[in-house]
Amino acid sequence: RVIPPCPFYEACGGCQIQHLSYSEQLKMKKSRVAEVLRRIGEYNGKVMDIIPSEIPFQYRNKVQFPFGKNDKGELITGLYRKGTHQIIDIDQCLIEQADADQIVQAVKAFCIEHHLEPYDQKYKKGFLRHVMVRKATATREVMVVLVTGKVNFPQKHAFVEDLQNKFPQIKTIIQNINPEFTDVVLGYREHILFGPGFIEDVLGGLRFKIAAKSFYQVNPVQTEKLYAKALELANIQATDLVLDAYSGVGTMTLLAAQRAKHVTGVEIVKDAVINAIDN
Numbered sequence: 001r002v003i004p005p006c007p008f009y010e011a012c013g014g015c016q017i018q019h020l021s022y023s024e025q026l027k028m029k030k031s032r033v034a035e036v037l038r039r040i041g042e043y044n045g046k047v048m049d050i051i052p053s054e055i056p057f058q059y060r061n062k063v064q065f066p067f068g069k070n071d072k073g074e075l076i077t078g079l080y081r082k083g084t085h086q087i088i089d090i091d092q093c094l095i096e097q098a099d100a101d102q103i104v105q106a107v108k109a110f111c112i113e114h115h116l117e118p119y120d121q122k123y124k125k126g127f128l129r130h131v132m133v134r135k136a137t138a139t140r141e142v143m144v145v146l147v148t149g150k151v152n153f154p155q156k157h158a159f160v161e162d163l164q165n166k167f168p169q170i171k172t173i174i175q176n177i178n179p180e181f182t183d184v185v186l187g188y189r190e191h192i193l194f195g196p197g198f199i200e201d202v203l204g205g206l207r208f209k210i211a212a213k214s215f216y217q218v219n220p221v222q223t224e225k226l227y228a229k230a231l232e233l234a235n236i237q238a239t240d241l242v243l244d245a246y247s248g249v250g251t252m253t254l255l256a257a258q259r260a261k262h263v264t265g266v267e268i269v270k271d272a273v274i275n276a277i278d279n
Contacts, residue, residue: 035257
């Protein structure tokens with residue numbers, strides 16, 4: 001056991017095992033995998049060791065925080081307390097990249113200055129639902145998505161100008177509209193306020209377009225290792241036909257296509273399919 005490095009650990013419902021050293025976390029995770037394989041998969045063979053990360057903190061390339069109010073009626077944003085919808089006001093999350101935290105705080109400050117209210121699903125009042133930040137590790141490009149309960153956003157030009165002045169690495173800014181009574185973060189409609197509506201990243205030597213609703217692995221360092229190991233174990237041959245289920249923007253699909261005769265990707269999210277075809 002160790003003292004959790006995150007000051008929000010006891011209250012926040014995000015990380016669950018920071019009270020263990022990283023080496024002990026790996027042992028625990030391996031033990032859980034082995035137990036599931038034996039109990040459900042009836043597997044009695046060897047379970048490989050977990051491939052550790054050199055960067056266990058500040059690695060996550062995607063941040064999404066809900067908006068709400070505290071007991072004083074002040075606007076807050078952060079993560080939910082475990083098992084609840086009570087928001088813990090967080091200014092720095094230790095698993096997220098530092099500039100993403102800074103952007104979230106800048107968005108929050110803008111919303112406070114312009115008196116933007118959090119959205120109430122029950123009464124369909126207010127405006128703010130979530131803020132999402134995605135960052136491409138290789139290109140350093142950043143996407144900011146403001147999820148709102150309503151379409152009308154009179155301050156949108158000021159919002160774009162404020163973020164552009166503070167963070168020139170932002171490539172695109174999007175307003176996503178989600179008026180539904182749901183826990184799903186992103187709605188079906190979106191307005192591109194600035195930029196092309198996507199960012200680009202490099203993975204395995206290939207360049208990928210990533211939209212707001214497209215799936216993309218959140219741990220860039222471990223993703224390289226994960227995909228390399230998956231391709232090694234799959235042992236794809238030049239005569240093989242490969243099916244990539246849940247293919248997202250086509251990352252594993254295109255890496256496998258360098259080895260196989262033919263690869264088919266399967267994906268239900270429309271924006272991810274569009275990205276995958278472009279990629």
